[in-house]
Amino acid sequence: MDTLSALLTGNNILFAILTVVVLCSALLSVLTEKLMHAAFYLFLTLVGIAAMYMQMQYEFLAGAQLSVYAGGILMLFIFAIVLVHHIGENSESVSPKKKWIAAIASISGVILCLITMYGTNFNVNPEADELVKNVNMETLGYALLGTGKNQYLLPFEATGILLLACIIGAVVIANKEKEDKA
């Protein structure tokens, strides 16, 4: 009974709720037939994961997750579904036999990973909860814009070029080809 009440701290209860929300909505998102519902369940999953980051005291990452994933990428999905998909129509999925094969493959993958995890000893830092408080926005800013060891100016700039290339590429690909019509 003591161990049970020791487990029922606010942090653990929050984590359990988040786990249930994330996993259930992810499962519903892949199982539901209607794509719009799948997008809404995906939204719940992404928000749950953002809350997990928040619980780990990585506030900026939670904000980035919310604004880029839940705000940006999900909007793109919903645009694509609304523009292309016939709403109310069920999306096709593979035959039941292939579904079973996919389920067995996934479950065996989970079991394999869990077995590997069980045999591994992670060197968890016992003072992690205290040390993580030293990591603030300033540390992150220096890491993203510094050129020293473990600093990421070059990847940061490369990401900028990637985004530029992706904007141009998306416009070029999605553009209607006018010479086809002429």
Place this chain on the structure above:
Amino acid sequence: MIPVEMYLIVSTLLFFIGVFGFLVRKNLVGMLMSIELILNAVNINFVAFNRYLFPEQIEGYAYSLFVIVVAAAETAVAIAIFFNVYRRKGSETVKSIRELKH
């Protein structure tokens, strides 16, 4: 303190839910959504390892930020390709671009 294994179990399950969705869906947008689930599972792993094993560093933190950005870029281009496929083939399933295999 929540043990790091709990986060790893969550991310494992999320990853394989994504894999299952990717294998089961025939719709291109549905498959992309499953890929997002997979990327998120990987991000949880990075962040949990960073948070519990090396809390004074931010390597996993920064890496998952880059993963988020690359995922955004990937989705934008993929949806552009998807619109083009739909315009040319009038269908939104993977079967419609089968000739890419040959």
